[in-house]
Every structure is written in structure tokens, then in C-alpha cells.
Amino acid sequence: MAAAVSAEKSVGWGDQNSDEWTTVSRSARTSHAMTVGGDGGAMPAPKVEEVGERLAGLEIAERRLDKYDIPVEVSGEGVPAPAEGFADAGLAEAVLRNVTSCGYENPTPVQRHAMPIVMAGRDLMACAQTGSGKTAAFCLPVVSGLVAEGRSGVGPRERSSFNRAAAKPRALVLAPTRELAAQINEEAKKFSFQTGLRVVVAYGGTPMYNQLRDLERGADILVATPGRLVDMVERSKVSLEAIKYLVMDEADRMLDMGFEPQIRKIVDRMNMPGKSVRQTMLFSATFPPEIQRLASDFLSDYIFITVGRVGSSTELIMQKVKFLTDGEKRGYLLDLLQKQSVGMANSKQPLTLIFVEMKREADSLMYWLYNKGFPATAIHGGRTQQERESALKSFKTGLTPIMVATDVASRGLDVPNVAHVINYDLPKSVEDYVHRIGRTGRAGKAGSATAFFTESNLSLAKGLLELMTESKQDVPDWLVQYAEKPYCRGSSYGGRGRRPGGAGSRFGGRDYRRCNDYDYSGGRDSYPGGGTGGYSGGSRGGYSRGSRGGYSSGSRGAYSGGSRGGYSGGGDSYRASVPPPLFCPSYPMGTANINASGWD
Numbered sequence: 001m002a003a004a005v006s007a008e009k010s011v012g013w014g015d016q017n018s019d020e021w022t023t024v025s026r027s028a029r030t031s032h033a034m035t036v037g038g039d040g041g042a043m044p045a046p047k048v049e050e051v052g053e054r055l056a057g058l059e060i061a062e063r064r065l066d067k068y069d070i071p072v073e074v075s076g077e078g079v080p081a082p083a084e085g086f087a088d089a090g091l092a093e094a095v096l097r098n099v100t101s102c103g104y105e106n107p108t109p110v111q112r113h114a115m116p117i118v119m120a121g122r123d124l125m126a127c128a129q130t131g132s133g134k135t136a137a138f139c140l141p142v143v144s145g146l147v148a149e150g151r152s153g154v155g156p157r158e159r160s161s162f163n164r165a166a167a168k169p170r171a172l173v174l175a176p177t178r179e180l181a182a183q184i185n186e187e188a189k190k191f192s193f194q195t196g197l198r199v200v201v202a203y204g205g206t207p208m209y210n211q212l213r214d215l216e217r218g219a220d221i222l223v224a225t226p227g228r229l230v231d232m233v234e235r236s237k238v239s240l241e242a243i244k245y246l247v248m249d250e251a252d253r254m255l256d257m258g259f260e261p262q263i264r265k266i267v268d269r270m271n272m273p274g275k276s277v278r279q280t281m282l283f284s285a286t287f288p289p290e291i292q293r294l295a296s297d298f299l300s301d302y303i304f305i306t307v308g309r310v311g312s313s314t315e316l317i318m319q320k321v322k323f324l325t326d327g328e329k330r331g332y333l334l335d336l337l338q339k340q341s342v343g344m345a346n347s348k349q350p351l352t353l354i355f356v357e358m359k360r361e362a363d364s365l366m367y368w369l370y371n372k373g374f375p376a377t378a379i380h381g382g383r384t385q386q387e388r389e390s391a392l393k394s395f396k397t398g399l400t401p402i403m404v405a406t407d408v409a410s411r412g413l414d415v416p417n418v419a420h421v422i423n424y425d426l427p428k429s430v431e432d433y434v435h436r437i438g439r440t441g442r443a444g445k446a447g448s449a450t451a452f453f454t455e456s457n458l459s460l461a462k463g464l465l466e467l468m469t470e471s472k473q474d475v476p477d478w479l480v481q482y483a484e485k486p487y488c489r490g491s492s493y494g495g496r497g498r499r500p501g502g503a504g505s506r507f508g509g510r511d512y513r514r515c516n517d518y519d520y521s522g523g524r525d526s527y528p529g530g531g532t533g534g535y536s537g538g539s540r541g542g543y544s545r546g547s548r549g550g551y552s553s554g555s556r557g558a559y560s561g562g563s564r565g566g567y568s569g570g571g572d573s574y575r576a577s578v579p580p581p582l583f584c585p586s587y588p589m590g591t592a593n594i595n596a597s598g599w600d
């Protein structure tokens with residue numbers, strides 16, 4: 001197995017001017033008096049000593065980011081060399097013109113590596129930080145491949161209007177939410193401009209009629225959420241028999257418990273060509289090893305790439321975490337919002353995304369903020385699709401610069417210039433936290449993230465500490481102390497069957513085929529549907545079980561409390577000398593959770 005680690009400089013790509021929200025000056029911060037509550041004292045008055053400190057984070061946008069080091073790790077057989085530029089990747093002429101029209105001068109690191117792999121016809125699992133350009137990394141080579149292939153001859157263009165034959169797309173992109181599907185559709189359309197390809201989107205929450213009419217005119221690329229796709233295939237409106245490219249964006253979410261049955265149905269039982277015939281690409285910013293193992297069912301002789309620090313969020317995001325009681329949250333939030341508008345033109349709010357757990361809390365907080373004079377909107381699964389779309393639009397345009405959201409907005413959404421992500425309620429897993437804060441700090445820009453940590457988040461302490469340390473953030477002492485408590489030492493991962501402790505896997509930035517400190521044979525008891533056969537103790541291809549290649553597994557920064565080494569080298573049992581991690585409550589992302597959050 002080839003393995004390589006390189007440190008790249010994202011020269012050119014990270015050179016962004018993100019001045020819209022960087023006008024908070026140090027003097028403005030220090031001169032601003034502390035404001036509390038705002039509702040006549042009804043709310044408790046929390047201390048906000050960290051507000052000024054946090055706002056300092058906003059200034060990191062003023063730094064030049066083009067010298068940012070990005071480590072890249074690649075594993076698999078016969079890995080094609082990365083492309084220096086878009087032209088080197090062998091993209092079709094028309095696609096190159098579209099890249100230029102999009103203003104992309106240089107490929108991002110994940111694009112440099114992924115494009116040649118996809119162009120070479122290889123399967124791929126790509127783990128790259130949020131906002132690092134994964135959409136183009138799969139769209140560009142897929143569009144280019146379809147252009148090179150020419151007309152497939154099985155598309156619906158040939159049929160007469162009386163022949164209601166099913167549309168037969170050649171590329172299928174699956175995404176977990178409607179908004180993300182719509183966004184990918186827009187991107188794919190840009191890259192397909194004047195190529196003769198048709199890109200069609202299908203997602204739930206809207207009448208099927210318009211989408212079907214669109215499909216009837218032909219579809220080369222279909223971007224879809226799983227539920228709506230299954231519905232369309234079952235009604236014989238779409239046939240998957242011509243699929244050449246299968247892409248799963250946010251693949252770890254797609255393969256987690258809420259979606260996996262539908263994904264299996266789509267891939268295995270809906271006439272899609274087998275994995276040795278089609279080309280399959282999985283992309284996400286997090287790939288827990290259990291999900292990798294499951295995903296390998298859908299892949300054939302794949303290459304794994306990880307871009308960015310192993311299992312970390314980007315260092316471009318300044319993370320803060322504040323210990324609060326539930327009763328203090330609103331008052332603290334109000335103060336945070338008041339402080340961050342100081343120095344902005346007309347005291348406007350920078351774009352701020354506030355994550356909460358429950359739909360009703362999203363609405364309640366939105367109204368409360370509105371009554372306090374903060375223009376806010378909300379997006380969650382309880383709203384109609386029209387309401388969701390108009391909320392997103394109103395946030396994007398800055399009409400309501402504050403958006404309260406459930407996890408439905410946590411993945412993939414690319415809203416330029418989100419300055420601040422506030423985890424009013426922390427999610428149940430560190431992966432979800434990574435995706436949530438990744439709504440800021442995109443495409444080389446800087447961002448700020450604040451988490452409200454309460455007693456109920458203790459199970460997240462260790463994972464959060466590891467992540468913040470990994471991303472070189474200042475970690476409060478209390479978090480270190482919490483993370484050391486026995487009942488906090490387990491996993492903070494939210495997926496089913498995820499083993500406690502992390503065991504070096506972190507958030508899945510490593511190819512699981514190369515890990516020798518993780519017990520892949522275990523964990524199946526809690527994971528009955530995920531039988532894979534994908535991992536066979538090192539007998540896969542040229543994989544050498546003990547080899548770690550260039551991966552540096554040492555703990556970074558000051559924190560050294562990681563649980564690595566707590567397992568025997570890939571065997572079935574824990575080392576006798578190290579007590580097994582205590583069970584730590586984690587919340588499986590089951591269907592109920594997903595529905596509650598409005599996933600599609």
C-alpha cells in the first residue's frame with residue numbers, strides 16, 4: 001500500500017478578503033460596557049468576561065491565510081499523483097472554462113488530490129475539513145467524465161413525450177438534507193454550463209410534480225435526498241441502471257443509522273450497477289472508523305485521502321467554550337450578540353448561526369431574540385420547505401443576520417461570511433460539533449465559534465478537549481478537569497456502535513485499514529446490520545496491518561490525556577494493564593433523532 005503524507009500550502013486559494021465582519025476593533029471591545037439580560041432583570045446575569053476575549057478571535061480574519069500548512073495523507077494502491085492546477089487534472093475544456101468563470105484560480109488541496117483519483121476511475125473515500133472545497137472535488141471530475149463519455153444512449157432524451165420511460169441518470173449524488181441537495185445542484189449546474197449535460201435535483205418537502213417534469217427532460221446528473229429518490233424509483237420515474245458515478249456527500253451521515261437502510265436499498269436493491277462497475281466516491285469532514293468499515297461495502301479497491309490535521313476542525317476557526325447553567329444561556333447569548341455588533345457599520349450583526357437541539361427551542365429563541373431587537377430567523381425540520389428556504393435566504397442576504405437552527409443546517413451548507421457559530425446547545429457527538437462550527441471559517445476565511453457547555457454535556461468533555469487541542473485552541477482548565485473525570489472518559493461520538501475511547505481514530509481522519517490500534521472485529525454486537533467483510537485483518541490488497549506509514553499519532557499540544565494505546569494492537573481485548581474506558585452516555589443518531597432534527 002502506498003502511503004504519503006505531505007504538508008501543502010494552499011497558496012492562492014486561501015487568499016480571501018474577509019473584511020465584512022472584521023471591523024471589531026480592540027479599542028471598541030475594551031470600551032464597551034458589559035450589558036446583561038435586557039429583559040428587566042428577569043434573566044440571570046452571567047459573567048461575560050470571555051466576550052472580549054472571544055471577539056479577539058474575529059481579528060484573525062485579518063491574517064493572511066495563504067501560508068497555511070495543510071497536511072495531506074493518502075493511502076491505497078496505485079495512487080495517481082496530485083494535480084498542480086485544474087488544467088493538470090485533465091478536466092474537459094468546457095469544464096475548465098466553468099472553473100474560471102467561478103473564479104477558482106487554484107484547486108484546494110482536497111481538489112488537487114481527489115480530481116486525478118476520480119479521473120483515473122478509482123473509488124475514493126475523502127475526508128477533508130469543512131469548507132475546503134469538497135463539492136467541486138467530486139463535481140468537476142464527474143462532470144468532466146460525463147462530457148468525455150458523450151451521450152450515453154440510454155438517457156430519456158430519446159424517448160417521445162408519450163413514452164413515460166424512467167429517467168436514467170449516469171451520475172447520482174446523494175445528500176442528507178434538502179438544502180444541501182439544492183446547493184450541490186446549483187454547484188453542479190455551474191460546472192456543467194454549456195456542456196450539454198443536464199443536472200436535476202430531487203428532494204422531499206415539495207410537490208414531486210415539478211421535479212418529475214424536470215426529470216422527464218433528461219437527467220445526466222441527479223442530486224437527491226434518499227427518501228425522495230426511493231420514492232421516485234419505486235414509482236418507476238427514475239432508473240438507476242445507468243449509474244456510472246455514485247457520490248455520497250456527508251457520507252458518514254448518510255451511512256449512519258438513520259439513513260443506512262435507505263442507502264442500502266438504493267445501492268443494492270434498485271438495479272444500480274455493482275461496485276466493480278460503477279465508480280463510488282464518499283466525501284465528508286468526519287469519517288469515524290465504524291462508518292469507514294461500513295462504507296467499504298460500497299467501494300471497490302478505494303483510495304483514502306485525508307486533508308487537514310487528522311480528525312480536527314480547521315485552525316481558522318477560533319473556538320471558545322463557556323460553562324453555563326441552562327438558566328444563564330439566554331442572558332449570556334444576548335450579551336454576546338450585543339458585544340459583537342459593536343464597531344460594525346450601523347451596529348449590524350455579523351452573520352451568526354445559533355444551534356439548538358430542539359425545534360421548539362429554535363422557534364422560541366428566535367422569537368425571544370426578535371423581541372430583544374435582534375433580527376433573527378429559524379430553520380428546522382418542523383418548518384415547511386418554503387419556510388426553510390426563505391429562512392436560509394433571509395440569513396444569506398443578511399436580512400436576518402441571526403439564524404437559529406437545529407442540526408438540519410449543520411452539514412454542508414455554504415453560506416459565505418458566517419462570522420460566528422454559537423452552540424447554544426451542544427450536539428451529542430464531536431463529529432456533529434465539527435460540522436456545525438464548520439459553517440464558519442470556510443474557503444480559507446477565518447471564523448469564530450462559541451459553545452455553551454452545561455452539566456448535561458459532560459460526555460462531550462473529552463472529545464471536545466481533544467478536538468480543541470488538536471486545532472490549537474485555548475482550552476479552559478475546567479474542561480481539562482471534566483475530561484479527566486472517569487465518567488467523562490468515554491466516547492463522545494454519536495453514532496451507533498461506536499466504540500468508546502476513540503483509540504486513535506479521533507474523528508475518522510485516518511484510513512481505518514491502516515489502524516492497528518482499533519478493534520474492528522469488536523463492536524459488531526451493537527451493530528448488527530453492518531456486516532461488511534471489508535476488513536479482513538490485513539489481508540486486503542497490499543495492506544500491512546502494522547504499518548502506520550507517515551501518520552503521526554502523537555498527541556499534540558499540551559494535552560496528553562488521549563486514550564490511545566488503551567487497546568491492544570488490533571486484537572479482541574483491551575490490554576489487561578489498562579482498565580477499559582467506562583461507559584459514557586452517548587446518543588445514537590437513530591431515526592427518531594434524525595426526524596426530530598428534520599433530516600430528509
Ligand SMILES: Nc1ncnc2c1ncn2[C@@H]1O[C@H](COP(=O)(O)OP(=O)(O)OP(=O)(O)O)[C@@H](O)[C@H]1O
Binds near residue numbers: 104111
Ligand atoms: N478552488 C477554489 N478556489 C476558491 N474557492 C473555492 C475553491 N473550491 C471551492 N471554493 C469555495 O469554497 C467554499 C466551500 O466549498 P464547499 O462547500 O465545497 O466545502 P466543503 O468542503 O464541501 O464543506 P463542508 O464540509 O462544510 O460540506 C465554497 O464557497 C466554494 O465555492
